[in-house]
Amino acid sequence: MSATDRRSVKAGVSVSVLMENAGAAVARFCLRRFAGSGTVVVVCGKGNNGGDGLVAARYLAEGGRNVRVLLLGAANELKGEAMKAFAAAVITAMGLHAVEAEKASATELHGRLEVREVWDEAQLRTGLLGATLVVDAVVGTGFKPPLRGLAVKVREMLAKMSAPVVAVDLPSGWDADAVTQTAEDAFRADAVVTFVAPKLAHVFGHLTGKSFGPVVVAGIGAPPGAVMSETGLHWAGAAKRVAEAARDAKSNKGTFGHVLIVGGALGKAGAPSMASLAAMRAGAGLVTAAVPREVLTTVAAVAPELMLMPLATEGSGGLSLDVLQEDMLGRLLKGISVVGIGPGLGQEGSTAEFVRGFVQEVDLPMVIDADALNAFAGRVGDLAKAAKGKTVVLTPHPGEMARLVGMTVKEVEADRVGLARRFATEHGATLVLKGWRTLVAHPDGSVAVNTTGNAAMAKGGSGDILTGIVAAMLAQYARTGKAEDVARAVEAAVFLHGLAGDFATLVQDEHTVLATDTVQHLRDAFRARVMDEDGLTWVAGTAAK
Numbered sequence: 001m002s003a004t005d006r007r008s009v010k011a012g013v014s015v016s017v018l019m020e021n022a023g024a025a026v027a028r029f030c031l032r033r034f035a036g037s038g039t040v041v042v043v044c045g046k047g048n049n050g051g052d053g054l055v056a057a058r059y060l061a062e063g064g065r066n067v068r069v070l071l072l073g074a075a076n077e078l079k080g081e082a083m084k085a086f087a088a089a090v091i092t093a094m095g096l097h098a099v100e101a102e103k104a105s106a107t108e109l110h111g112r113l114e115v116r117e118v119w120d121e122a123q124l125r126t127g128l129l130g131a132t133l134v135v136d137a138v139v140g141t142g143f144k145p146p147l148r149g150l151a152v153k154v155r156e157m158l159a160k161m162s163a164p165v166v167a168v169d170l171p172s173g174w175d176a177d178a179v180t181q182t183a184e185d186a187f188r189a190d191a192v193v194t195f196v197a198p199k200l201a202h203v204f205g206h207l208t209g210k211s212f213g214p215v216v217v218a219g220i221g222a223p224p225g226a227v228m229s230e231t232g233l234h235w236a237g238a239a240k241r242v243a244e245a246a247r248d249a250k251s252n253k254g255t256f257g258h259v260l261i262v263g264g265a266l267g268k269a270g271a272p273s274m275a276s277l278a279a280m281r282a283g284a285g286l287v288t289a290a291v292p293r294e295v296l297t298t299v300a301a302v303a304p305e306l307m308l309m310p311l312a313t314e315g316s317g318g319l320s321l322d323v324l325q326e327d328m329l330g331r332l333l334k335g336i337s338v339v340g341i342g343p344g345l346g347q348e349g350s351t352a353e354f355v356r357g358f359v360q361e362v363d364l365p366m367v368i369d370a371d372a373l374n375a376f377a378g379r380v381g382d383l384a385k386a387a388k389g390k391t392v393v394l395t396p397h398p399g400e401m402a403r404l405v406g407m408t409v410k411e412v413e414a415d416r417v418g419l420a421r422r423f424a425t426e427h428g429a430t431l432v433l434k435g436w437r438t439l440v441a442h443p444d445g446s447v448a449v450n451t452t453g454n455a456a457m458a459k460g461g462s463g464d465i466l467t468g469i470v471a472a473m474l475a476q477y478a479r480t481g482k483a484e485d486v487a488r489a490v491e492a493a494v495f496l497h498g499l500a501g502d503f504a505t506l507v508q509d510e511h512t513v514l515a516t517d518t519v520q521h522l523r524d525a526f527r528a529r530v531m532d533e534d535g536l537t538w539v540a541g542t543a544a545k
Contacts, residue, residue, distance in 0.1 A: 004196060004197075004226045011225070015048075021218075021219075022218065025220060025534075025536070026059075027055075043072065049169055051078075051086075052140075053137020058113065060111070061111045066112045071086070073118075124157065133165075136154075136167045136171060138154060138172035140172070142176070146185050165191075170199075172186065174186045179204040189207055195220045203437065212542060216536040217539055219535060235449060239490075240492045240495045243526060257286070262342075266346075271461070271464045272343045273289070277306075278519050280303060282473060283472055288309055289302075290308075290311050317346070323358075324361060337364070338472075339364050340467045342373060343467055344370070352375035356376065356386075364390070367467050374400065394429055395470065396432075398412045398433070401433060428443050450494045452497075457498070457501040457518065469493045469497050473489040473496075477492070500519070500525040
């Protein structure tokens with residue numbers, strides 16, 4: 001970000017403009033998300049993060065809120081743009097007070113702004129009294145833990161307060177380059193407003209008290225060319241825009257593809273049912289479920305719109321290899337755009353052999369999940385051969401990934417990004433490695449990090465639903481087969497799935513949400529916009545309270 005700032009200045013955008021825009025963005029977010037009365041306390045450090053907070057305090061007061069600034073330390077120690085921001089805040093405070101003294105009704109137009117220097121714990125405690133909202137502007141990007149001095153006392157006091165906390169850039173105490181889920185030393189936060197682009201901590205960290213608390217990015221005037229990254233990582237949510245454009249009015253069901261879900265076994269009819277339902281809800285024009293005859297009636301009950309194809313089984317309960325005969329396979333795949341294979345297949349009899357043969361013979365774009373992945377455990381070379389020259393998307397959870405590559409789950413979790421990147425590049429497949437911050441790794445070595453989803457989705461069926469959504473998005477948005485289209489479709493699918501889970505949890509409880517509830521909330525996920533009317537990009541959380 002320091003390099004981005006330097007490039008921005010070289011392009012003609014001053015640091016003072018960047019700071020002014022950053023503070024204004026924080027204020028807009030607070031006024032919208034935490035509207036109401038009461039005192040806003042803005043706690044500022046002596047660096048540029050504190051400068052952002054001082055600017056935000058001015059705008060909050062001008063927006064009608066009563067604001068108290070607590071500067072941790074002496075004002076005469078401020079430098080550069082932070083000093084200018086402090087001077088502007090003091091001048092604004094004096095002006096607001098003067099107007100109020102002359103005309104009482106001025107309080108209808110402006111709040112009050114008070115600026116205090118805080119030197120010790122007693123002053124800090126007094127300054128935080130009565131806060132209905134706290135803005136944390138102590139330290140941000142560039143800070144290296146641990147916290148020291150009064151900042152530690154602020155952290156301790158905020159932990160005991162009920163007032164919501166909005167972090168400027170990062171919750172104070174987080175290292176912006178951290179890829180850990182938690183940071184014990186950091187301030188608590190209920191929302192985070194950062195600037196220009198998300199940093200590693202914003203996409204990997206659990207920054208807010210709620211797993212879907214708001215983390216938003218505000219554009220503050222940095223030219224697009226000023227932002228560069230050497231990590232090979234990007235944010236999956238940016239791809240969601242592919243689904244935000246209105247459909248062509250001349251569309252028909254064929255426009256949006258035909259998804260085939262291959263799965264199911266005795267006792268596991270729910271998995272292909274959920275995958276099929278998700279594919280329909282995610283916008284596929286047509287969906288067919290190919291399932292064993294024994295569960296055909298059960299799967300048919302999921303929706304009248306679902307088409308069905310019976311699959312023959314052998315005495316052992318596994319799928320019959322006869323299905324792979326050219327004439328039978330031709331009938332099964334006629335008119336199909338994308339295949340999703342694996343939900344509820346089981347591992348009985350010849351099923352694993354069937355899966356390997358199917359993946360080898362079928363040239364259509366394919367999503368491989370669950371027991372279809374297990375069919376390649378210890379045989380990833382066969383999978384690489386099958387994936388050559390076609391679109392293959394794998395969606396393992398850590399346990400399935402461990403079986404696939406012959407590692408332990410602990411080893412998989414120890415280097416998720418590195419493992420996902422190596423696997424995708426070496427095997428020519430797109431890998432969706434599920435878990436906290438699901439990763440989407442592509443054959444070109446790029447990796448997208450997903451920031452939606454929550455603990456309520458740790459339920460049976462969630463993976464089946466993701467399979468259906470990925471297949472539907474490929475059918476609609478990757479018909480060209482171009483790598484960039486496949487990448488956007490898969491990333492958008494993963495983001496939408498998690499966002500639907502976040503919406504479901506907002507209206508229920510994380511204990512009660514079922515996998516199928518996320519399907520019902522796909523409508524909310526599709527309607528939500530990555531960038532809201534205030535120009536804020538929602539990396540995590542929902543605009544709905």
